[in-house]
Amino acid sequence: MRKEHAGVTDCQQDKTEFYRDVMVGLRKSAKSLPSKYFYDARGDVLFQQIMRCPEYYLTRCEEEIFKKQTNTLVKYLFQPGKRVDLIELGVGDASKTHHLLARLLEKDYEFTYRPIDISTHIITELQTSLPTKFPSINISAFQGDYFAGLAEFQKISSLPKIVLFLGANIGNMPREQAQDFCKQVRQYLNKGDRMLVGFDLMKNPRIVQAAYDDEAGLTWRFNINLLHRINSELGADFNTDLFEHYCQYDPIDGTCSSYLVSLLDQVVHFSKEKISFEQGEVIHMEVSQKYKLEEINALAERACFSPIHRITDSKAWFVDAIWEA
Numbered sequence: 001m002r003k004e005h006a007g008v009t010d011c012q013q014d015k016t017e018f019y020r021d022v023m024v025g026l027r028k029s030a031k032s033l034p035s036k037y038f039y040d041a042r043g044d045v046l047f048q049q050i051m052r053c054p055e056y057y058l059t060r061c062e063e064e065i066f067k068k069q070t071n072t073l074v075k076y077l078f079q080p081g082k083r084v085d086l087i088e089l090g091v092g093d094a095s096k097t098h099h100l101l102a103r104l105l106e107k108d109y110e111f112t113y114r115p116i117d118i119s120t121h122i123i124t125e126l127q128t129s130l131p132t133k134f135p136s137i138n139i140s141a142f143q144g145d146y147f148a149g150l151a152e153f154q155k156i157s158s159l160p161k162i163v164l165f166l167g168a169n170i171g172n173m174p175r176e177q178a179q180d181f182c183k184q185v186r187q188y189l190n191k192g193d194r195m196l197v198g199f200d201l202m203k204n205p206r207i208v209q210a211a212y213d214d215e216a217g218l219t220w221r222f223n224i225n226l227l228h229r230i231n232s233e234l235g236a237d238f239n240t241d242l243f244e245h246y247c248q249y250d251p252i253d254g255t256c257s258s259y260l261v262s263l264l265d266q267v268v269h270f271s272k273e274k275i276s277f278e279q280g281e282v283i284h285m286e287v288s289q290k291y292k293l294e295e296i297n298a299l300a301e302r303a304c305f306s307p308i309h310r311i312t313d314s315k316a317w318f319v320d321a322i323w324e325a
């Protein structure tokens with residue numbers, strides 16, 4: 001629920017923050033926009049479509065792990081008879097987690113499922129759909145920032161925690177930021193708590209490149225949608241026909257970078273400022289980092305976790321890494 005304080009709504013504050021982040025990115029000599037703003041209602045729909053498109057293998061790989069290796073997940077994450085909080089960061093439609101939840105309920109594990117997501121729409125939807133599918137589930141969701149959610153759950157419960165961070169969401173942070181993120185999550189955990197993180201692995205560059213440059217143009221629309229969002233929410237006048245999507249995968253470093261390219265010299269107006277683009281100039285939109293298996297344990301250890309187990313899909317394209325705090 002949106003709160004009002006001192007006459008300023010959270011909604012207005014979000015907008016100010018959005019405007020500030022956009023301006024900071026577009027005023028830089030190497031322009032960029034933060035990919036966290038991809039996910040408005042239209043962006044959520046486009047991302048759902050990307051997850052189902054033939055080239056985007058990530059979702060299918062992790063879905064296979066959750067479907068076919070559910071018992072291994074349970075074995076390394078849960079202890080029979082020990083009641084826990086199962087916290088999921090950035091939950092989406094929870095379709096992969098469904099497999100795990102079903103098995104836990106079937107085997108009478110005791111847990112409260114605590115999803116955290118920034119999207120009000122996703123949280124509201126989940127709070128009705130999950131109890132319909134699993135009538136015996138205990139669910140207590142949080143809408144907002146991951147760390148605000150972790151802080152809130154720490155306040156209301158002292159049960160051991162199991163944290164899920166699926167979907168290679170960690171890949172949308174550059175390596176150093178991913179490291180800091182894991183360290184920060186660790187601060188909300190007690191010794192013995194567990195965390196599962198989904199990583200996309202380095203593989204044939206053509207497979208990665210295709211996943212971020214799909215035939216149907218969904219990824220193109222997903223990126224361009226952020227310009228539409230800036231137009232409608234911040235009053236800018238981007239002509240989206242004058243930008244095209246470009247993505248490049250660096251197979252040595254494992255970094256897949258998405259850009260929007262300006263097709264002409266042009267000026268985009270905001271109510272109080274204007275931003276110039278040269279023909280061929282790019283806006284960096286997103287990083288999707290791919291990892292080598294061996295770097296993942298080092299990342300865990302630097303964030304003060306002990307690696308416990310790793311589960312890969314049958315093609316070894318994706319891994320769910322399980323760590324102990």
Ligand code: AVI
Nearest residue numbers: 050167168169171172219288
């Ligand atoms: C959400 N995240 C893990 C996706 C990814 O693969 O980086 C977002 C995405 N961007 C383009 N396609 C999918």
